[in-house]
Amino acid sequence: MSAAVTSYDKIVCPSLGDSIPSALPHAISVSLPTWKDNVGYEEGERRVIDAMCTGYPRFFVHKSIQKLSAICEAKFGLQNEQCMLFPKAYIANRCRDFMIARSIEPSTPLAVRLVQWIIHADETSSSIGHEIELHIVLFPSDAYPIAKQFWQHAGLGISSRMAVACLSVLEEQGEISRPKSPAMSTSPPRTCFPSRNRHYGSKATPSFGKVAATTQAQSVAQARDEDWNDQGSYLEERYGRNLPTSAAMLAKRTLRRRIAGVLAHEEDSSPNGGDELRPSTRGVEGVTEEDVYLFPTGMAAIWSAHQLCLASLPPAKSVCFGFTYTDTLKILQKWGPGCYFFGNGDEADVDALEALLSSSESPKILALLCEFPSNPLLRSANLGRLRNLADRYDFPLVIDETVGNFVNVEILPFADILVSSLSKVFSGETNVMGGSLILNPKGKHYPTLKAKFEETYEDSYWYEDAIYMERNSRNFVKRVWIINRNTEAVCDFLHSYSRLATPNPVIKNVYYPKWESRQNYDVCRLPLPEGEKGGNFGGLFSITFTSEEAAHAFFDTLPCAKGPSLGTNFTLACPYTILAHFTELDWAAEYGVEKSLVRVSVGLEDRECLLAWFGLALKAAEEAGKSKTASS
Incomplete structure (x- = not known):
C-alpha cells in the first residue's frame, strides 16, 4: 500500500462467498453477509x-x-x-x-x-x-x-x-x-x-x-x-509498488526492524538499504531486529513459541490465562502435557492461579500465555501481577499483542516472548498472512530461549508474502490512529444506547478496552502523541444484545463487509461465537462469550459514514427487539 491512506467510504459489500475485497486472488477473508x-x-x-x-x-x-x-x-x-x-x-x-x-x-x-x-x-x-x-x-x-x-x-x-x-x-x-x-x-x-x-x-x-x-x-x-x-x-498492485522479488531478504529485514521498533522513521518508510535506526521504542533496552522472528501466520508464531518452551524448559503444563482465540487454547491442550485454563482472565483468576502455584502440590508451570486485550471480550489481564508470579515461580510469560498492537500499548517489558498476527492491522490489506515473535533480551529466560531458537528456527515465510507485508505495513502507524478515533466514536455512540446508559435498551454490553478492565489497560497504554485527540483503545469491539432477534437484525442490516479476520482497513463484522465456537456454544457462554455476540473491527471509513451505518443497524435491532417483546 502506498503512503497515502485510502478512503473506504464507498466500499461495496461483496456477495456471499466472494473474497473481501471482491476478486482479490490471495484474500484472507470471505463474505458471509447474513x-x-x-x-x-x-x-x-x-x-x-x-x-x-x-x-x-x-x-x-x-x-x-x-x-x-x-x-x-x-x-x-x-x-x-x-x-x-x-x-x-x-x-x-x-x-x-x-x-x-x-x-x-x-x-x-x-x-x-x-x-x-x-x-x-x-x-x-x-x-x-x-x-x-x-x-x-x-x-x-x-x-x-x-x-x-x-x-x-x-x-x-x-x-x-x-x-x-x-x-x-x-x-x-x-x-x-x-x-x-x-x-x-x-x-x-x-x-x-x-x-x-x-x-x-x-x-x-x-x-x-x-x-x-x-x-x-x-x-x-x-x-x-x-x-x-x-x-x-x-x-x-493497485495501492502501491512492491519491491522486486529479489529484494525479499531486504523486505524481511525491514519488517523485523519495524516490529522491533528501531526504524527512525516508521511511517512511510521503505527498505532502501539505508534505513536510519534508533533505540527500540518497545520499552526494553537492547531490543534489535535479531530478537524478532517472522512466521507465515500469527498462529504459527504462537505454536512456535509453545514449541520453543517445550524444547527449552522442563516439561510441565502451561497456563492459558483469559478467554483467548480458540486455536491458542487448542495448541496448549494438544502439544505437551496440557494446560490449566483460567477463562475469565480477571483478578479472581489471578488469585486462583496464585493459590494453585502456592499449594502443597506446587505444580511446575511451563509458560503462561495470554492476550492483551483478549479476543473477543477485550479484557486486559493484570500483567503486573502475572509478571510477579512468573518471576516468583520461574516460568516465562508469552503475550499476544495482536489486538492491542504496539502503537497503542507497551507490552514487551512484561513479556518473555511477545507474539503477534501481522495479518491483522499491521497489514490491513487482507491480502497476505504473517506472524512475528519477539524475545525480550532482558528476560530471565532469554539466554535459554535464544540459544534454542538460534539452533532450531527456520525461516518458512514465503518471500512474496514478506514483500506484500512490507509494503502494506509502511503506513501502519498512521492507519492505527485513524482507526483508534473511528472506533472510539462508534463505541461511544453504541454505549450511549446500552443498558448502562438508558432504560429498556436493545444493547446489553459494548466490550471495548475503554470500559473493560480499564485500569489494567492503562498500565500499558502509551501516551498520546502531541496533537492527537481521543484515546488509543484499538480498533476492535464486541457487542451483545438483549435478544437474539435483535442481534440478527443488527448484523444483517449493518452495511459493512462481513467475514472472518480483524484489523482490516475497512470495517469488518462477524458473529464471532458462531464462527469460532459453533460446537461449544454453552461452554463459551460460561465465560461471557454469548451466542449472539457480534465482533466488529473498525476501519478507515469517514466517521460520519460509520456512525450512519451503526445508527441504521441499531434502529433495525430496536425494531426487532420491539417485535420480540410484542410477541412474547
Whole structure:
C-alpha cells in the first residue's frame, strides 16, 4: 500500500462467498453477509459452501493449493491417499508425528509418508528464478480431518502465493497444462468441512481421481475464478509498488526492524538499504531486529513459541490465562502435557492461579500465555501481577499483542516472548498472512530461549508474502490512529444506547478496552502523541444484545463487509461465537462469550459514514427487539 491512506467510504459489500475485497486472488477473508449465512457455513449448507471462492487460509485451503495438492497426489500418492503441503521438512515431520499420535488404533499407527519435491525453476523463469522446496505429507483419505487439525492449529502450511509459484514453474516446464478453470480439482475437495465441526470434519467426498459433480453455484464460482487470472496482478498492485522479488531478504529485514521498533522513521518508510535506526521504542533496552522472528501466520508464531518452551524448559503444563482465540487454547491442550485454563482472565483468576502455584502440590508451570486485550471480550489481564508470579515461580510469560498492537500499548517489558498476527492491522490489506515473535533480551529466560531458537528456527515465510507485508505495513502507524478515533466514536455512540446508559435498551454490553478492565489497560497504554485527540483503545469491539432477534437484525442490516479476520482497513463484522465456537456454544457462554455476540473491527471509513451505518443497524435491532417483546 502506498503512503497515502485510502478512503473506504464507498466500499461495496461483496456477495456471499466472494473474497473481501471482491476478486482479490490471495484474500484472507470471505463474505458471509447474513447471520443465516454464517450458521449455514458452520452446518455445511451447500448453498453457502458452493458459493465460496475463498476463505480464511487456516480453515479454507486456497484453490491454488488444492490444485497443487492434486498434482502431488497424482505424482506421488497411492490409491485413496490425500496430502498436505509444507515449505520445510521439520514442519512435515511434525505433521506426521501429530497424525500418528492420534491414530485411532495405537497398535496400528497411521501410514503417513513424507516426500520432498524440489521444483527447479530456470534462471530465466518469469516466476522466481530459483528452486522451490516442497514437502508433501501423504496419508489415507479418511485421516484428512486429523491432518486438517495440524494445518489449522500450527498455521505452517504453504501459502497460496507459494502454490502459484510452483504451478507457474510446472506450467512453464510443460509438466502440467493450464486448466480451463482453477476451481476444478482432481482430488476430493478440501475447501470446507461441513460436519457439525466444520473445522475438522468432512462428509463423504468423491473417490480419488474423480471430479465432483458441478452445481450451478459452483459453475458461477468457477466462472468468477477464471477472471482472477486477468484481474489479479492489477488488484494486488493497485495501492502501491512492491519491491522486486529479489529484494525479499531486504523486505524481511525491514519488517523485523519495524516490529522491533528501531526504524527512525516508521511511517512511510521503505527498505532502501539505508534505513536510519534508533533505540527500540518497545520499552526494553537492547531490543534489535535479531530478537524478532517472522512466521507465515500469527498462529504459527504462537505454536512456535509453545514449541520453543517445550524444547527449552522442563516439561510441565502451561497456563492459558483469559478467554483467548480458540486455536491458542487448542495448541496448549494438544502439544505437551496440557494446560490449566483460567477463562475469565480477571483478578479472581489471578488469585486462583496464585493459590494453585502456592499449594502443597506446587505444580511446575511451563509458560503462561495470554492476550492483551483478549479476543473477543477485550479484557486486559493484570500483567503486573502475572509478571510477579512468573518471576516468583520461574516460568516465562508469552503475550499476544495482536489486538492491542504496539502503537497503542507497551507490552514487551512484561513479556518473555511477545507474539503477534501481522495479518491483522499491521497489514490491513487482507491480502497476505504473517506472524512475528519477539524475545525480550532482558528476560530471565532469554539466554535459554535464544540459544534454542538460534539452533532450531527456520525461516518458512514465503518471500512474496514478506514483500506484500512490507509494503502494506509502511503506513501502519498512521492507519492505527485513524482507526483508534473511528472506533472510539462508534463505541461511544453504541454505549450511549446500552443498558448502562438508558432504560429498556436493545444493547446489553459494548466490550471495548475503554470500559473493560480499564485500569489494567492503562498500565500499558502509551501516551498520546502531541496533537492527537481521543484515546488509543484499538480498533476492535464486541457487542451483545438483549435478544437474539435483535442481534440478527443488527448484523444483517449493518452495511459493512462481513467475514472472518480483524484489523482490516475497512470495517469488518462477524458473529464471532458462531464462527469460532459453533460446537461449544454453552461452554463459551460460561465465560461471557454469548451466542449472539457480534465482533466488529473498525476501519478507515469517514466517521460520519460509520456512525450512519451503526445508527441504521441499531434502529433495525430496536425494531426487532420491539417485535420480540410484542410477541412474547
